[in-house]
Amino acid sequence: MNRLDTIDRPRSKVGLLGMxxxxxxxxxxxxxxxxxxQDMYDQPRYEPYEPSxxxxxxNSMQDPQPGTVAMAAGRGADASGAQAASxxxxxxxxxxxxxxxxxxxxxxxxxxxxxxxxxxxxxSRIGDGDGYITRRGFPxxxxxxxxxxxxxxxxxxxxxxxxxYGAMLPYAGRLAPQDRWAIIRYIRALQLSQHAPLQQLPDxxxxxxxxxxx
Ligand code: HEC
Numbered sequence: 213m214n215r216l217d218t219i220d221r222p223r224s225k226v227g228l229l230g231m232x233x234x235x236x237x238x239x240x241x242x243x244x245x246x247x248x249x250q251d252m253y254d255q256p257r258y259e260p261y262e263p264s265x266x267x268x269x270x271n272s273m274q275d276p277q278p279g280t281v282a283m284a285a286g287r288g289a290d291a292s293g294a295q296a297a298s299x300x301x302x303x304x305x306x307x308x309x310x311x312x313x314x315x316x317x318x319x320x321x322x323x324x325x326x327x328x329x330x331x332x333x334x335x336s337r338i339g340d341g342d343g344y345i346t347r348r349g350f351p352x353x354x355x356x357x358x359x360x361x362x363x364x365x366x367x368x369x370x371x372x373x374x375x376x377y378g379a380m381l382p383y384a385g386r387l388a389p390q391d392r393w394a395i396i397r398y399i400r401a402l403q404l405s406q407h408a409p410l411q412q413l414p415d416x417x418x419x420x421x422x423x424x425x426x
Contacts (some may be wrong), residue, residue, distance in 0.1 A: 284385035299375045299382035309367045313393045323398030326391045339402045351379045356399055357406045369396045
């Protein structure tokens with residue numbers, strides 16, 4: 213007998229019975245919720261440009277504070293749904309594109325800084341997918357320290373950042389192309405930090421590593 217047969221059959225009967233019972237119990241309760249929600253749809257609020265005595269300038273709409281950073285930038289920024297619009301307008305590099313930024317400390321520093329603002333909340337600071345938002349229930353991203361993503365070309369990362377990927381939103385409107393490439397340089401460094409082939413290490417470090425591994 214197939215294992216699924218033994219597990220599935222009893223469970224589906226309980227499931228059906230359970231749903232009928234739950235439906236009977238919850239039905240009236242849910243209708244109550246719906247009424248309460250209607251009250252929330254109709255709560256008092258200002259229409260755009262409506263005057264308001266709350267503020268010194270008499271407007272309900274206030275100007276952004278000096279130094280406010282725009283949420284979206286680039287060609288799609290003025291569209292409603294700016295994040296998605298920017299992503300659609302962005303040209304993507306060919307699949308074999310090389311990272312145009314040099315491998316320098318300055319690029320890595322910039323990449324780390326942007327990574328920790330825009331990626332680490334979900335992917336975590338070391339890139340294993342255990343970020344704070346993930347711990348609070350957002351779908352868990354894959355770890356960067358797996359063969360598939362170690363071998364994925366830079367252009368794949370660029371495409372994911374630009375256009376989003378599954379549950380992940382596009383970042384085209386928030387990260388200039390240069391910053392996306394800097395982040396990719398930094399992710400490569402993160403990957404190397406967890407998976408460095410011995411031959412690629414500088415002599416001194418390799419000697420230390422070999423001694424430690426003995
Ligand atoms: C709000 C959470 C969140 C943020 C912030 C975020 N990601 Fe993701 N990311 C995800 C999730 C979730 C997935 C998996 C999506 C799926 O498979 O549906 C993912 C997947 C990925 C993947 C794997 C794609 C593949 O081939 O499997 C890469 C690469 C990636 N993200 C890079 C980044 C970079 C770089 C940043 C910062 C610019 C970033 N992400 C910001 C949640 C996030």
